[in-house]
Amino acid sequence: MSIISRRSFILAATAVGAVALAGTMAFAELPKLAQKDTYKVGFAQTESNNPWRIAQTESMKAEAEKLGYQFVYTDAAGSAAKQVADVNSMIAQGVDIIFLAPREEKPLIPAVMAAKKAGIPVILLDRNVDQSLAKAGEDYVTFIGSDFIEEGKRVAEWLAKNANGKSKIIELEGTTGSSPANDRKKGFDEAITAAGGFTIVASQTGDFARDKGRQVAEALLQAHPDADVIYAHNDEMAIGAIAAIEAAGKVPGKDILVLSIDGGKEAVQAVVDGKINAVVECNPRFGPKAYETLARYAKGDAIEPWVINTDKFYDPSNAAAELANAY
Incomplete structure (x- = not known):
């Protein structure tokens, strides 16, 4: 191959590479959205x-x-x-x-x-x-x-200040693999461990559902009758847990502290009634x-x-x- 033909080859190859790179960059770009009166x-x-x-x-x-x-x-x-x-x-x-x-x-x-x-x-x-x-x-x-890690952390920080000697925690997790479940667990677990003096005796998914939360809480309360705190990743499971606590002959909010995330009207009313002790809101008005x-x-x-x-x-x-x- 002559020097000229080699140079031409290199330039051509460089041009092809540049086109390929441009194509890759274009694919990496987000789709645009035109400004319109309606969508x-x-x-x-x-x-x-x-x-x-x-x-x-x-x-x-x-x-x-x-x-x-x-x-x-x-x-x-x-x-x-x-x-x-x-x-x-x-x-x-x-x-x-x-x-x-x-x-x-x-x-x-x-x-x-x-x-x-x-x-x-x-x-x-x-x-x-x-x-x-x-x-x-x-x-x-x-x-x-929302900052789901921060939500879990805020629950843990409240508990650390207001536990009054209660220390054995049942954690009702949200849907397995979902970001709120992952992060609400991470934020709470890390903060409560750092606070010291607490033990998470059981942690199991209730799939963010009221009846599933009740069933899981019932089973875990039977397995851990000395548990005195239930932390639920959402209100639905917390309300289910209240029914499980009452079925076990105990008083929610007193014998067993109940903590939740979401802040729906029913859960906030439960705080007023003394059955839930604290709730972090997760604002749904998007x-x-x-x-x-x-x-x-x-x-x-x-x-x-x-x-x-x-x-x-x-x-x-x-x-x-x-x-x-x-x-």
Whole structure:
């Protein structure tokens, strides 16, 4: 090969490489969202079996109607597989953007990637996906939600200050593999271990469901009759645990402290009634923040990878006064 032909070969190879790299970079970019007067928005909900989810859906729908947007809604009924199918259906319907509340961190990755490939931006609501498999700003726009680790930590910090000698904890975990369950456990377990003097005698999933929470609490109270604290990852399981405590002939809130996360009206009322001792709110009213983020993205603003929802805290000092504001 001559010097000239070698040089031409190298230049050609470099050009091909640059095109390939450009293609890779283009694929890595997020789909754009045009500025329009109205949008066809999809909301892929994970389930509707509790007040928190219902409040979230109502907020998303009400805000869409207020803005004059077409609202395409699906309910996965607690199935990650159905939720993936729901997102694929929205892609087929040609929505402008998809709001996704992923049931689990890993199984919803294909849905996120399918939307990206179809040129439809995705905003995650209240639950995240596995960060090692998909990233904000690259595969989806952002995650809007609470700081679940901080929620668990706040419960532990309250308990450390108000335990009055109670120290044996039953933990009712949320849906296995979901980001709130993972993070609420991490935040609580680390903070309560750091506080010292406490033991988590049992930790088992109640799948964020009231009846499952009751059943698990009943079994764990029988196995650990000396347990004197129940920490539930959500209100539904906490309310189920109250029934289990009463069935065991004990007084919830006194014989056994009950701690929860979500802050629905029924749980805040239980704080007023003395059956739940403290609740960290997980704000379900996503509508205003979600559509504000949509507008910012369409405008071309840089969106932070995590848009944080702020959460209240309820205990006997403020529950009665705040009851009317709870969802």
